[in-house]
Amino acid sequence: MHCQPEYKGPVYIWSKNKQICLLCDEPSDSALALCSSCQDELPWLGAQCSVCALPLPAASLTCGQCLQRLPAFRRVIAPWRYDFPVDSLISRFKHHEKWPFGRLMAELLSQFLHYRYDEGLSRPDCLLPVPLSRRRLRQRGFNQAGMLAQWLGEHLQLAVEPLLLLRTQDTPAQQGLGARARQRNLHQAFALAADTPVAGRHLALVDDVLTTGATAQALARLLINAGARQVDVYCLARTARPDTPD
Template sequence: MRSLLARLRPAWLRHTPGCLLCHGPGSALPICAGCEAELPWLFGHCAICALPLPTQGLPCGDCLKRPPPFDRVEAPWRYGFPVDSLITRFKHQGRWPLGRLLGDMLARHLDHAFHDGLPHPDALLPVPLAPARLRQRGFNQAQMLARWLSDELQLPLQEGWLKRVEDGPPQQGLDAAARRRNLRRAFALDERAEVRGLHLAIVDDVLTTGTTAHFLARLLKRAGAARVDIYCLARTPRPGDL
């Protein structure tokens, strides 16, 4: 596979010459080296759920005690400033250039991971929004990220395989127990989806408690998927952790 930077769209480079964060000169992506270095990169983390940890390559206590239905989480950043602000502006204010920048950097992160041995998935599946929530927001940020990843990494995309069939309050602000209750019957698999034996990757913006990832991965595994990974922009630390 060619280097990701070598495959970036000429139009994207032509129309975004400067850093979107400090407005200084950009580089291969519309972010300067200084701003890129100051992002909250996720270094030590759980080998399964990507929870920020002091060590690298080991599973956290929760994953050892109760292994999740997903196999691995890939995220370039810890959810902290300024990534948290960039995601919020993309998700809730429709700042698509910021979302595209984050999506391209996630694609670059995954490209490196694939070269380091992470297996390529058979398809990308965005986390679905309920129809009412989609009408209210006007777009599904997970779907946009999945489309960008599919295009940049040349991976198949299945946008309609996962369905949100019950709507509830937004997950943001709910504790872990409330998140589980909110999502217990929220998702379904499209009847035309053929997932048996496949390695699938669910795409979302942020992994917080992992509840959404848990229910979607469990749904896919019960339908016969061989492996389910999670690709997201950022992973939140435990409350109280830096």
């Protein structure tokens, strides 16, 4: 007597699946599409500002800008500097629809966040992707921050609310603008969706790169003014210079 049905077709065995590293094209030695050698050589963000994650020469310091005026967000969590090859991976994901690169970085960011949660970092109530303008969304066809937030939500088991934040003004591109110009550019550029529950919640903004922090500051101030308890920023990379392209 056989309790299992007979099946003579090929059987997929997950443990024998061989991933190919997206950086060196060699077989990966992990479940990720990235080998351990290439992962070790990524531009990991070391010593940084304890608030905005700006790269600094020593750890446990706060940068001059944050000392002068604390931003509305509590902290920025970013695993990498915006440097090669992370800058290339982000650009290919963002501008050339190479979604496997984005998914790989989201998986690595989720691992990094799990590690930080184990160290005592508080988990947010939900993830909020930074919204794109309608014009740029039509041009690109997708919101890279929205895709990152969905992938992070799956790995971290966190809710994602992609429609809570609205981009109400189609502002000019931020590329090449300094910090003050970016702030003026974003004045009243965002709004909350009607009847949105924000008061008392711990929220985390999700984006690909943090440059001057002007976008994160504008959104965090909007959420704090609406009663949010805390706003963090999760992103893939942090630039060392405010003039780095978005």
